[in-house]
Structures are given as C-alpha cells and as structure tokens.
Amino acid sequence: MPVLRPAIARRKPDSRTSAALDEFVERLAVAMETDGLPRIAGRIFALLLLSEQALSLDGIALSIGASKASASVNTRLLEQRGLIERVSHQGDRRDYYRSVSDLFVRTMEQRLARWQRVHAIVDEAIEGLDVSPVIRARMKNFKTEYESVREVLTAALQRCQLRRRR
Amino acid sequence: MPVLRPAIARRKPDSRTSAALDEFVERLAVAMETDGLPRIAGRIFALLLLSEQALSLDGIALSIGASKASASVNTRLLEQRGLIERVSHQGDRRDYYRSVSDLFVRTMEQRLARWQRVHAIVDEAIEGLDVSPVIRARMKNFKTEYESVREVLTAALQRCQLRRRR
DNA sequence: TTGATCGTTCAATATATACTAAACAAACGA
DNA sequence: TCGTTTGTTTAGTATATATTGAACGATCAA
Numbered sequence: 001m002p003v004l005r006p007a008i009a010r011r012k013p014d015s016r017t018s019a020a021l022d023e024f025v026e027r028l029a030v031a032m033e034t035d036g037l038p039r040i041a042g043r044i045f046a047l048l049l050l051s052e053q054a055l056s057l058d059g060i061a062l063s064i065g066a067s068k069a070s071a072s073v074n075t076r077l078l079e080q081r082g083l084i085e086r087v088s089h090q091g092d093r094r095d096y097y098r099s100v101s102d103l104f105v106r107t108m109e110q111r112l113a114r115w116q117r118v119h120a121i122v123d124e125a126i127e128g129l130d131v132s133p134v135i136r137a138r139m140k141n142f143k144t145e146y147e148s149v150r151e152v153l154t155a156a157l158q159r160c161q162l163r164r165r166r
Numbered sequence: 167m168p169v170l171r172p173a174i175a176r177r178k179p180d181s182r183t184s185a186a187l188d189e190f191v192e193r194l195a196v197a198m199e200t201d202g203l204p205r206i207a208g209r210i211f212a213l214l215l216l217s218e219q220a221l222s223l224d225g226i227a228l229s230i231g232a233s234k235a236s237a238s239v240n241t242r243l244l245e246q247r248g249l250i251e252r253v254s255h256q257g258d259r260r261d262y263y264r265s266v267s268d269l270f271v272r273t274m275e276q277r278l279a280r281w282q283r284v285h286a287i288v289d290e291a292i293e294g295l296d297v298s299p300v301i302r303a304r305m306k307n308f309k310t311e312y313e314s315v316r317e318v319l320t321a322a323l324q325r326c327q328l329r330r331r332r
Numbered sequence: 333t334t335g336a337t338c339g340t341t342c343a344a345t346a347t348a349t350a351c352t353a354a355a356c357a358a359a360c361g362a
Numbered sequence: 363t364c365g366t367t368t369g370t371t372t373a374g375t376a377t378a379t380a381t382t383g384a385a386c387g388a389t390c391a392a
Contacts, residue, residue: 017296024291031284034202038380049288049308052300057339067382072339074380093389094338099304104311111277114200121193122215129190130183134218138265142215145270149322156318160311204350223369233352238369240350259360260368 021050025064035107036114040066041074045083049103054087054096082106102164105157112153119146187216191230201273202280206232207240211249215269220253220262248272268330271323278319285312 028049029042037045043064048055055063061071075097078084083106087096100106119142125131126139194215195208203211209230214221221229227237241263244250249272253262266272285308291297292305 020295021297024287024295028284028287031287034280034283036200040381049304050297050301052298068338069340069342069383070381072341076340103304104308104315108315111281115277117200118194118197121190121197125190129186131187131216132218135216138215138269142270145326149270149274149319149326152318152322153315156315160315206351234368235353235370235372236351238371242370 024050035111038074038077040064040070041077044071044074044078044097045099048084048097048099051098054089054098056094056096058094060097081110083110102161105160108153108157112150115146119143190216201277204240204243206230206236207243210237210240210263211244211265214250214263214265217264220255220264222260222262224260226263247276249276268327271326274319274323278316281312285309 025043025046028046029039032042032045033039044060047060047063057068057071061068079086083100084097085100087098089096122139123143126136126143191209191212194212195205198208198211199205210226213226213229223234223237223241227234245252249266250263251266253264255262288305289309292302292309
C-alpha cells in the first residue's frame with residue numbers, strides 16, 4: 001500500500017510523480033545491493049538522495065515502509081560507511097539524516113575499501129606462501145597492477161574533492 | 167577432512183604448505199564474496215590462481231571438496247565473468263579450466279560492470295524524474311563525477327593491457 | 333516523579349540463495 | 363548398440379542474514 005511521504009522534495013506532489021519516485025527508490029535499493037548494502041539501507045540511501053531536508057528516523061521508516069528498528073540499524077550502517085550524515089536541529093532531540101555532499105567520492109571510497117581485503121590476502125600470500133615462481137609472478141602482477149590502478153583512482157577522487165571545495 | 171589435492175603447484179608437497187594453501191583458498195574465497203561471488207566460485211578462483219596447469223571439473227570439485235554440480239555451476243559463472251577460461255586437451259573430452267592471464271584487469275572490469283546498474287538508474291532519473299533543481303544538481307554531480315572517474319579508470323586498465331602485450 | 337518521546341537491542345521469523353544428490357543428456361569407445 | 367565418461371539441470375535442503383515486534387533504557391518536559 002502507498003504511504004504518505006511528505007519527505008521527498010518534489011515539484012508538484014501528485015500521485016504520478018510519487019509513484020515514479022517510489023520506483024526510483026526501489027530500483028536503486030536493489031542495485032545498491034551490489035555494493036553490499038541491505039535492501040533497506042539502499043532504500044534509505046535513495047530516499048535521502050531525493051530529499052532536500054534531513055529526515056528523522058520515524059520519517060524515514062514511514063517513508064520507506066520499514067520498521068523503526070530497521071531504520072535505526074541501517075541509518076547507522078550508512079553513517080558508518082560515510083554515505084549519510086546525522087544532523088541535529090535546535091530545540092529538537094530527534095536525530096535527522098541527510099546525504100553527504102560528496103556522495104560519489106564516498107561511494108567510491110567504500111568500494112575501494114571492500115577490495116582491500118582481497119588484495120591484502122594476495123599480497124600476504126606473495127610473501128608467506130610457498131608457491132612456484134610462475135605462480136608467484138602471477139600474484140605479483142595482480143598486486144602491482146592493482147596498486148597502479150588504485151593510485152590513479154585515488155588521485156582522481158582527490159581531484160573530485162578539490163573541484164567541489166572551490 | 168583434508169583431501170588429496172595434487173592440483174596446486176607447490177614446491178614441496180608437504181602437509182605444512184598444503185595447510186597454508188588451504189587457508190589461502192578459504193580466506194580469498196570469503197573475501198571474494200565482496201565481489202558478489204558465491205563462496206565456491208571464490209574457492210575455484212583461488213584454486214586456479216594457485217595452479218599452473220588447467221584443472222578438470224572433477225579435479226576442481228575434489229580439490230575444494232565440493233560437489234561436481236557446484237563446480238559446474240561456478241566454473242560457468244567465473245567463465246562468464248571472464249575470470250577463468252575453459253581449455254581443451256587433445257585426446258581428452260574433459261573440460262579444463264585455468265586463470266585468465268589478465269586476471270586483474272578482468273576483475274576490475276567486473277567491478278565496473280556491477281556499478282553500471284546503479285549509475286544508469288541515477289542517470290535515467292535525471293532525465294525522467296520530476297525533482298527540485300537542488301536534487302537534480304545533486305544527481306548530475308553524482309553522474310559527472312562517476313563518468314570522469316570511469317574514464318580515468320578505463321584508461322588505466324587499457325595501459326595495463328598494453329603493458330602486458332609487449 | 334511521572335508520562336511521553338526517541339533510539340537501540342534482542343529474540344524470533346522471513347527471505348533469498350548457495351549447495352547437494354540424484355536424475356538426466358550428450359558424446360564417445362568398444 | 364551398449365556401457366562409460368563427462369557435464370548439466372532440477373528439486374529439495376541448508377545456511378546466512380535481513381527484518382520485525384517487543385522490550386528496554388535514556389532523555390526531556392511538566
């Protein structure tokens with residue numbers, strides 16, 4: 001069933017655009033699962049991407065049709081990953097959440113961080129594992145190519161950050 | 167229980183190095199789940215990374231202690247993603263599998279492909295969704311930053327490929 | 333102090349999907 | 363034409379984890 005969701009910033013709050021916004025949230029939520037997010041975290045991510053104002057926990061739970069418990073767990077997850085931030089309003093003890101301003105860079109940093117474990121294991125194996133020279137060379141290549149790409153990537157992300165700040 | 171695994175290329179096939187190799191396979195398999203691979207696919211990925219020779223389906227299943235059905239499904243998955251390749255030997259109707267030579271580049275291409283869906287949804291929303299100018303600008307920024315980083319990244323991967331070929 | 337609000341934790345459930353065993357199909361040699 | 367080898371498909375099971383309702387604790391206003 002469709003719920004009232006005054007949260008999303010829309011031009012004219014009619015039911016047609018509302019349905020389209022719902023669909024966007026759902027599609028993005030499913031797609032974000034490839035980044036290792038639970039579906040509800042993906043919905044929150046998408047909802048806040050669409051929202052100009054910061055939203056309260058209850059507002060989020062209501063808007064995406066999830067329990068407050070889920071909203072709590074998943075906002076914390078997103079905050080830890082740096083994709084949303086918690087803000088406060090004076091004279092109000094609720095927590096509010098909004099998208100971070102450098103959303104794309106944070107997204108990429110998360111992706112980089114998730115690769116790290118894979119490449120650390122291979123790196124460690126180059127040192128500690130007793131394998132043939134051919135295999136060792138294969139692993140070293142995997143390592144060096146990753147490092148060169150990672151450097152290029154982090155440099156590009158830094159340029160994004162600089163461009164934003166000026 | 168430990169199984170015989172004559173597959174992995176090791177210097178001296180003693181039990182100590184064997185246990186270390188097992189541990190590598192397991193650790194890498196779990197880590198590869200962040201790239202959206204089933205655990206068994208991750209084990210096969212790791213096993214073939216350690217193997218000089220191409221391995222048969224039965225050899226793979228035996229080495230990682232999985233059923234032949236799983237080996238079949240997951241080798242196909244890895245082959246479709248371009249991380250391993252199927253080879254044949256004359257006078258032998260079995261299929262054999264080995265790591266691709268440009269393993270890292272293929273890994274990165276897979277990662278890029280998985281992001282595509284997320285960014286395509288946002289791109290589509292910029293065109294089709296009725297949102298406020300502020301939100302539209304936020305989305306456009308997400309899009310353009312992604313595109314610039316993707317360009318840098320694909321260029322770096324092409325350099326990896328060129329470096330390999332000469 | 334009391335009642336109300338807000339967020340978190342926890343035990344139980346729901347859901348998705350990875351995995352297996354068994355049946356099946358295809359290709360080959362005798 | 364068999365029986366054998368090889369790989370795939372499928373139905374059922376197992377496993378991991380996402381999600382929820384309810385209980386809980388903390389904070390604030392009256």
